[in-house]
Amino acid sequence: xxxxxFVKTYGCQMNVYDSARMAxxxxxxxxxxxxxxxxxxxxxxxxxxxxxxxxxxxFSELGRWRAHKQDKGGDxxxxxxxxxxxxxxxxILRRAPFVxxxxxxxxxxxxxxxxxxxxxxADLNGKGGAVLxxxxxxxxxxDFLPEARADGAAAFLSVQEGCxxxxxxxxxxxxxxxxxxxxxxxxxxxxRKLVEQGVVEITLLGQxxxxxxxxxxxxxxxxxxxxxxxxxxxxxxxxxxxxxxxxDDLIAVHGEVEKLMPFLHLPVQxxxxxxxxAMNRKHDRATYLRLVExxxxxxxxxxxxxxxxxxxxxxxxxDFADTMALVREVGFVNTYSFKYSSRPGTPAAMxxxxxxxxxxxxxxAELQTLLWDQTRAFNQTCVGRTMAVLxxxxxxxxxxxxxxxxxxxxxxxxxxxxxxGRVAEVRVTAVxxxxxxxxxxxxxxxxx
Ligand code: 5AD
Ligand code: SF4
Numbered sequence: 001x002x003x004x005x006f007v008k009t010y011g012c013q014m015n016v017y018d019s020a021r022m023a024x025x026x027x028x029x030x031x032x033x034x035x036x037x038x039x040x041x042x043x044x045x046x047x048x049x050x051x052x053x054x055x056x057x058x059f060s061e062l063g064r065w066r067a068h069k070q071d072k073g074g075d076x077x078x079x080x081x082x083x084x085x086x087x088x089x090x091x092i093l094r095r096a097p098f099v100x101x102x103x104x105x106x107x108x109x110x111x112x113x114x115x116x117x118x119x120x121x122a123d124l125n126g127k128g129g130a131v132l133x134x135x136x137x138x139x140x141x142x143d144f145l146p147e148a149r150a151d152g153a154a155a156f157l158s159v160q161e162g163c164x165x166x167x168x169x170x171x172x173x174x175x176x177x178x179x180x181x182x183x184x185x186x187x188x189x190x191x192r193k194l195v196e197q198g199v200v201e202i203t204l205l206g207q208x209x210x211x212x213x214x215x216x217x218x219x220x221x222x223x224x225x226x227x228x229x230x231x232x233x234x235x236x237x238x239x240x241x242x243x244x245x246x247x248d249d250l251i252a253v254h255g256e257v258e259k260l261m262p263f264l265h266l267p268v269q270x271x272x273x274x275x276x277x278a279m280n281r282k283h284d285r286a287t288y289l290r291l292v293e294x295x296x297x298x299x300x301x302x303x304x305x306x307x308x309x310x311x312x313x314x315x316x317x318x319d320f321a322d323t324m325a326l327v328r329e330v331g332f333v334n335t336y337s338f339k340y341s342s343r344p345g346t347p348a349a350m351x352x353x354x355x356x357x358x359x360x361x362x363x364x365a366e367l368q369t370l371l372w373d374q375t376r377a378f379n380q381t382c383v384g385r386t387m388a389v390l391x392x393x394x395x396x397x398x399x400x401x402x403x404x405x406x407x408x409x410x411x412x413x414x415x416x417x418x419x420x421g422r423v424a425e426v427r428v429t430a431v432x433x434x435x436x437x438x439x440x441x442x443x444x445x446x447x448x
Contacts, residue, residue, distance in 0.1 A: 005031040006040035010057055011048025013239065014176075014205050015082055017156040018105060019046045022081065024146050025111045037068050042077040042115070047084035049171050051341035058084045062096045069098055077101065077118050081108060083175035087345075089134045097130075104134035105161075105176055109144035136177045148190055150197035153392045153421035154404070157194065159187050159223070160206030165242060167269075168280045168347040169312060169340060172207050184214040184223060191227055198421060201235035201390050201404075202227070210241040210250060221249035228259045234423050235390060235406075239265045240307075243283040246291055255298030262299050263334075263407045266291070267307035271326030272319035275312050278351070285326060292330055303378065303407045304330060308337040310367055311360030313351035315340075320363050327370055333378040334408055335371045339364050379409065379431045386441055390423050391416055402435075410435040 005026055009019045022044060023033055037043045045061055048054040058080065069076040079101035080092055086104035093102060100118040103111065114131045121129055148155070162177045163170075191202055204224075206212060212220040220238075227236055236259050243266060254260060266288075270276050273284045296302050308327075310320065339360040342349045382405070389411045391403035401416040403424075412435055413419075413426055419440075426438035 001030075002032040003030050003041040004034040004039060005042050005044070006034050006037045007044045007046060008037070008061065009046045010054060011046070011050065011082065013156055013203070014105075014158065014161070014207065015046050015048060017158050017205055018082070018108065019044070020151065020156075021145055021148065022046070022108050022111060024149055025109060026115070027149075028146070029112055029115060037065055038071075040068075040076060042079065043068075044079045044081055047080060047082035049083035049087050049175055049343070051338060052343070053341070055084050055088075058092070059095060062092075062099065066096070066098050074122070077115060077122075079103065079111075079114070079118075081105070083171065086134050086175040087171065089132050093130050093132060099130060101131045102134065103131075104136075106136050106141055107133045109141040110137075140180060140182075142182055142186060147193055150194050150199045153199060153390060154201040154203070155194045155199045156205050157187065157190055157202050158182070158205045160209050160212040163207045164211075165208065165244070165282065166280060168278065168351075169309065169343065171343045171346060174345060176207055179208060179211055181212045181214065184218065184226070187223065188226060188230075191230055191233065195230055195232045200233065200421070200423060201237070201392075202233060204236070204238040206238075207240065208242050208245060209238045210245040210247075219247055219249055220245070221247065221253040224250075224253050224257055224260060228257045234259060236260050237263065241266055243268070243281075243288050243291055246295075251291075251294050251298050254295055254302065261406045262301045263303050263305065264295065265305040265307075265334075268326065268330075269307060269309050270312065270315075270319070271323035272315070273322075275315055275319050275322075278314060279309075279312060279348070285322065289326070289329065303333045305334040305408070306330075306332050306336075308335065308367060308371075309340050310337065310363040311340040311355035313340070313348055313355065314353040315355055315363075320367075324367065324370060327367070327374070331374055331378075332371060333375050335375070337364060337367050337371060376431075378407075379436060382407075382409070382428045382436060383431060384428065386425055386427050387411075387438075388423050389413065389426050389438065391419050392421065394420070405436065412437050413440060416440060 007019045009015050047058045077100045081103050085102045089102045101114045117131045160181050162179045163173045164179045166173050210220045268288050387405050389403040391401040393402050395402045395412050399417050400414050403411050405411050425441040428436050428438045430437040
């Protein structure tokens with residue numbers, strides 16, 4: 001009989017990808033996905049450590065799962081994966097002794113062994129102890145994973161992992177380890193197999209995705225060109241990139257490769273040179289602005305997204321004003337902004353002049369008001385425009401489908417029966433707070 005697996009994911013798209021791969025690894029053991037933790041035989045919490053709030057969610061969720069495990073007379077394997085597991089593995093086992101498995105982001109190819117060990121321990125009434133595996137193994141996990149299974153028309157493909165940049169606020173270099181690029185052949189193979197399963201859009205993933213490099217010094221731009229050659233693949237995206245790794249070739253690719261969507265997530269974090277330096281970002285304000293200028297010269301319809309941190313230690317009113325000015329100058333859509341959160345073990349946590357919470361709150365509110373205005377204004381410019389939308393999920397109304405525009409906006413399209421998984425030309429008719437409404441331009445032609 002099939003066993004039931006429930007996976008809950010916090011954090012970034014890399015975690016979403018990892019969760020899907022953990023399910024792939026467990027499928028041969030007879031585990032099939034279920035929608036909730038209550039009746040699952042195994043539950044996995046894939047955690048995020050990037051900010052304090054994200055990490056705190058781990059223990060509150062585990063508290064709820066403990067009750068489900070008790071309801072089932074203890075007959076449930078609880079695993080904690082991801083970056084909190086990597087950073088605080090021992091602490092998790094101490095604070096939540098009902099957890100059976102703790103595994104880091106680099107060891108999930110070993111899940112079958114861990115499940116076997118945990119099951120043996122359960123047979124010994126828990127005397128076998130919990131399984132903790134947060135190593136950084138020499139063998140990359142990708143060499144041991146089964147084939148990726150597509151789930152719909154859009155897919156993630158992890159091409160790079162880890163980070164060597166050491167921004168002073170960030171835990172990623174410690175939780176995800178050193179930069180690693182998957183070999184090009186493995187990436188191409190996974191991409192082709194996804195397309196054979198009906199995928200038309202691939203988002204290439206990595207903590208520093210544009211730091212990817214292949215044999216003989218091939219850069220990320222060359223990889224995108226190669227992927228664009230796959231018949232049936234209609235759209236390519238990538239995230240998250242670092243300004244420092246945006247080389248000439250990659251900029252040129254934005255102009256040359258039609259399949260590469262005109263939308264780029266390029267985190268800047270701050271508009272102040274003093275703060276960028278203290279953050280160890282390895283780029284300054286002028287370099288970032290120049291980059292944006294060159295990217296837009298290559299691809300004039302490019303829309304930009306970004307990440308911002310307010311209240312980094314030492315950030316003055318003048319530094320914050322520099323961030324606001326940069327935002328006005330560039331103009332962003334679809335952004336993410338955060339209050340600085342002190343993370344144990346990072347250099348910034350030890351810096352003097354930590355900014356008061358109230359100041360962070362008001363700066364964040366001011367920045368988000370501006371960013372929201374920009375997003376709304378951009379959405380408004382889309383009304384009346386025709387754009388290609390990948391319709392990848394059913395909407396709430398009968399006959400309605402929902403998809404993504406080239407700029408990652410959610411788009412609702414009525415009377416779209418039969419177009420699930422297809423890219424359709426639509427005309428935008430209205431803007432809603434979090435989405436666009438659109439109608440098909442030429443139904444007959446698109447269905448042909
Ligand atoms: N505090 C607040 N935001 C952070 N980020 C990373 N570390 C921190 C931190 N300590 C943000 C950055 C990064 C995004 C993924 O999360 O903006 O780009
Ligand atoms: Fe963290 Fe900086 Fe690396 Fe991004 S580039 S993962 S923010 S250390």
